[in-house]
Amino acid sequence: MTQPKKLFIKTYGCQMNVYDSERMAEAMGGQGYVTTDSPDDADMILLNTCHIREKAAEKVYSELGRYKGLKTAKPDLKIGVAGCVAQAEGEEIMRRQPMVDLVVGPQSYHRLPDLTAKAIAGERALDTDFPEEDKFEHLKARPKAARGPTAFLTVQEGCDKFCAFCVVPYTRGAEVSRPANRVMTEARDLVERGVREITLLGQNVNAYHGHDGGLAGLIRELATIDGLERIRFTTSHPNDMDDALIAAHGDCDKLMPYLHLPVQAGSDKILKRMNRSHTAEQYLKLIERLRAARPDLHLSGDFIVGFPEETEADFQDTLALIEAVKYGSAFSFKYSERPGTPAAERPQMDEAEKDDRLQRLQALLTRQQRELQDAMVGREVTVLFEKPGRMPGQMVGKSEYLHAVHVSGASLARGDLAKVRIVSSGPNSLKGELIPGEG
Ligand code: 5AD
Ligand code: SF4
Numbered sequence: 001m002t003q004p005k006k007l008f009i010k011t012y013g014c015q016m017n018v019y020d021s022e023r024m025a026e027a028m029g030g031q032g033y034v035t036t037d038s039p040d041d042a043d044m045i046l047l048n049t050c051h052i053r054e055k056a057a058e059k060v061y062s063e064l065g066r067y068k069g070l071k072t073a074k075p076d077l078k079i080g081v082a083g084c085v086a087q088a089e090g091e092e093i094m095r096r097q098p099m100v101d102l103v104v105g106p107q108s109y110h111r112l113p114d115l116t117a118k119a120i121a122g123e124r125a126l127d128t129d130f131p132e133e134d135k136f137e138h139l140k141a142r143p144k145a146a147r148g149p150t151a152f153l154t155v156q157e158g159c160d161k162f163c164a165f166c167v168v169p170y171t172r173g174a175e176v177s178r179p180a181n182r183v184m185t186e187a188r189d190l191v192e193r194g195v196r197e198i199t200l201l202g203q204n205v206n207a208y209h210g211h212d213g214g215l216a217g218l219i220r221e222l223a224t225i226d227g228l229e230r231i232r233f234t235t236s237h238p239n240d241m242d243d244a245l246i247a248a249h250g251d252c253d254k255l256m257p258y259l260h261l262p263v264q265a266g267s268d269k270i271l272k273r274m275n276r277s278h279t280a281e282q283y284l285k286l287i288e289r290l291r292a293a294r295p296d297l298h299l300s301g302d303f304i305v306g307f308p309e310e311t312e313a314d315f316q317d318t319l320a321l322i323e324a325v326k327y328g329s330a331f332s333f334k335y336s337e338r339p340g341t342p343a344a345e346r347p348q349m350d351e352a353e354k355d356d357r358l359q360r361l362q363a364l365l366t367r368q369q370r371e372l373q374d375a376m377v378g379r380e381v382t383v384l385f386e387k388p389g390r391m392p393g394q395m396v397g398k399s400e401y402l403h404a405v406h407v408s409g410a411s412l413a414r415g416d417l418a419k420v421r422i423v424s425s426g427p428n429s430l431k432g433e434l435i436p437g438e439g
Contacts, residue, residue, distance in 0.1 A: 013050025156202025266321030306354030
């Protein structure tokens with residue numbers, strides 16, 4: 001019997017890349033590759049990259065530099081670059097890094113096995129097409145192996161919004177939705193393999209149009225699958241939060257009360273320059289409607305500080321918006337200049353000022369996050385247990401609000417859902433006790 005070859009995949013960036021890495025590993029499984037956790041014994045190294053901010057691309061180049069020794073010691077080692085940096089800078093990567101054997105973009109990774117065969121034959125292969133064919137249809141059916149209780153499922157890709165700072169519309173292309181029947185088949189298959197919670201993914205997932213009823217229609221259909229207990233989706237644009245989706249937050253029990261709804265900034269002047277097509281007030285009204293439908297909804301967001309020409313007053317508007325919303329969690333970034341995007345052409349802000357604003361913004365977000373987490377103490381939540389904790393006999397899972405919850409001393413298994421009373425709150429997680437007679 002021939003030894004299986006080993007594939008090491010390193011994933012950067014968003015959850016969509018996590019999903020893509022899984023699918024690439026599965027596609028390579030058909031070619032006799034098994035995944036490994038270490039690059040040292042790999043026959044192939046694949047970096048699945050992210051291009052959203054400057055440092056991400058630099059990280060890829062320095063990571064490639066680290067593999068030089070491995071490649072010298074083992075000339076048969078194949079090195080590939082996938083994902084959004086591959087899409088945007090494929091030819092540049094080939095030029096700058098002669099040791100890269102193949103480059104594959106996010107829309108053509110179903111061709112990875114063919115590209116690998118070419119690389120093994122000694123050719124350097126580059127494929128950054130936006131092919132006509134649907135890559136998901138060309139990927140083999142997913143293997144039947146048992147899975148953990150949570151899974152990502154990409155239902156939509158690309159973005160037509162063209163926010164002035166963002167490379168996604170260029171790297172991932174126009175919005176495309178997967179047909180609902182194919183999503184349903186993949187979801188049923190995941191549930192048969194042990195998955196109890198599915199997070200639907202898309203760069204602009206709430207613009208999903210592969211179901212007559214939009215994303216809300218898809219969620220309601222998914223909710224009919226026995227054994228699927230929880231549904232989440234990420235990431236959304238405020239302008240695509242339609243009435244049906246707001247209503248689903250109110251009455252679809254399987255849709256979890258947590259919503260990632262990036263606003264980026266709180267100043268109307270900056271929102272306009274960002275090409276976000278909504279005002280701060282429209283965003284706040286939307287949050288009000290969502291909370292009217294689901295009063296305990298936890299919100300999460302993305303923020304950018306130091307966008308070109310952001311004044312201190314504009315920044316204060318962002319802080320005021322955060323004060324008004326009260327976020328359960330959030331991601332915040334310094335504006336990072338991306339070549340080819342309109343904002344990169346504008347006068348750029350001083351880096352030290354950006355640093356200062358980011359610190360002040362994060363201090364506020366951390367305080368809010370902690371307050372909302374502390375407010376869970378004494379409350380009853382439902383936890384989906386995912387893995388053992390650090391202490392013996394302890395299990396860790398997520399509440400409906402996506403808080404990590406540790407529970408000790410109960411005979412809990414991975415994939416169990418149980419009612420838990422929260423007893424204390426730490427810096428990054430909660431402690432809870434099983435409610436007797438429940439579960
Ligand atoms: N600079 C900083 N942050 C950015 N994001 C997207 N583009 C940039 C950029 N050029 C952030 C946005 C987006 C998240 C995924 O990344 O907040 O919502
Ligand atoms: Fe980028 Fe999101 Fe704006 Fe699309 S909606 S351009 S993915 S920030």
